[in-house]
Amino acid sequence: MGLSYTVKDNIAYFVIDNGKVNAITPQMHKDFYHALKDFEVRKDARVGILSGAHDRAFSAGDDIANVYTPKRTRQEAMEANLFVHQDEGEVPGRPGWENDIALHRRFKPIIGAVNGWCIGHGMIYLLLHTDIRVAGENAQFGIPELNFGAAGISGTTRMARLLPPTAAAWMALTGDFIDAQEAYRVHLVNKVVPTDRTLAEAEAIAQRIIRHPPTAVRVEMEAMMMGMDLSRFDAVQHSRNLYRYHRSNYEGWGSEPGFFGKPKPA
Structure with a gap:
């Protein structure tokens, strides 16, 4: 036990x-x-x-x-x-x-x-x-x-x-x-x-x-946890940096309205 x-x-x-x-x-x-x-x-x-x-x-x-x-x-x-x-x-x-x-x-x-x-x-x-x-x-x-x-x-x-x-x-x-x-x-x-x-x-x-991509869950967890401790300005900046870093790995994102693309092949 x-x-x-x-x-x-x-x-x-x-x-x-x-x-x-x-x-x-x-x-x-x-x-x-x-x-x-x-x-x-x-x-x-x-x-x-x-x-x-x-x-x-x-x-x-x-x-x-x-x-x-x-x-x-x-x-x-x-x-x-x-x-x-x-x-x-x-x-x-x-x-x-x-x-x-x-x-x-x-x-x-x-x-x-x-x-x-x-x-x-x-x-x-x-x-x-x-x-x-x-x-x-x-x-x-x-x-x-x-x-x-x-x-x-x-x-x-x-x-x-x-x-x-x-x-x-x-x-x-x-x-x-x-x-x-x-x-x-x-x-x-x-x-x-x-x-x-x-x-x-x-x-x-x-x-x-x-069911969600593990990297997306990881990024969302960090944004949520760090956001509780940071000032509003720092929380926005940190979350946007995480977002850009994570989204840069996806093909096609931003190429058309509402399209989030798919992960780039290894």
């Missing part, structure tokens, strides 16, 4: 699989990071799906039964935060690979398929590394760490950019959970489906993406 990663029919499947609530361990953070890196370079992996192993939970967050950090002096704790992989050995600890996941930038799409609990670090995975999201009717979302004195997830995920600020503030400051229908209302998810149809719906969406 852990974080499994397989590729089949141009879809990369990332599956959180650890017990009844799919709790996330330091080793799973490391495995997810390396799976994301492999996903980047595999030509046969056109789109990803991130899901939990069963209907009870996508993930209920970090495994609290796992020691959060080894016993350290204050100096050792400071060094662990500055050099996160320095002393992990064969068994990763915390802080560690969760930082690499939070900072990782990708330009291939991943679809979230959520059943049951999606809270804590499960929400971090969902918000940072899915672009389109399907929720089963039994899904529950939240960041309850505030209840026991931990905080910061809303900043790590830039939640107020991904959701209406009032919805982000509600989740961040009350610690309350929201159900699938409320998640749909605040645009946290794209669709709500019967629980037994969540993965199938995600696969159907993946096929809609796969």
Whole structure:
């Protein structure tokens, strides 16, 4: 059990699989990071799906039964935060690979398929590394760490950019959970489906993406992701440069109104 990663029919499947609530361990953070890196370079992996192993939970967050950090002096704790992989050995600890996941930038799409609990670090995975999201009717979302004195997830995920600020503030400051229908209302998810149809719906969406040229999907992903961080002027310039670069590989484009041409032969 852990974080499994397989590729089949141009879809990369990332599956959180650890017990009844799919709790996330330091080793799973490391495995997810390396799976994301492999996903980047595999030509046969056109789109990803991130899901939990069963209907009870996508993930209920970090495994609290796992020691959060080894016993350290204050100096050792400071060094662990500055050099996160320095002393992990064969068994990763915390802080560690969760930082690499939070900072990782990708330009291939991943679809979230959520059943049951999606809270804590499960929400971090969902918000940072899915672009389109399907929720089963039994899904529950939240960041309850505030209840026991931990905080910061809303900043790590830039939640107020991904959701209406009032919805982000509600989740961040009350610690309350929201159900699938409320998640749909605040645009946290794209669709709500019967629980037994969540993965199938995600696969159907993946096929809609796969039908497009992979270079076009790649360019659109970069334009979208970079556009969120750039000024309006820089976003327009960057997107137009991407457009010109990509379209220059197509025969006939611009030769007649409405004609977009076809890729040039190799």
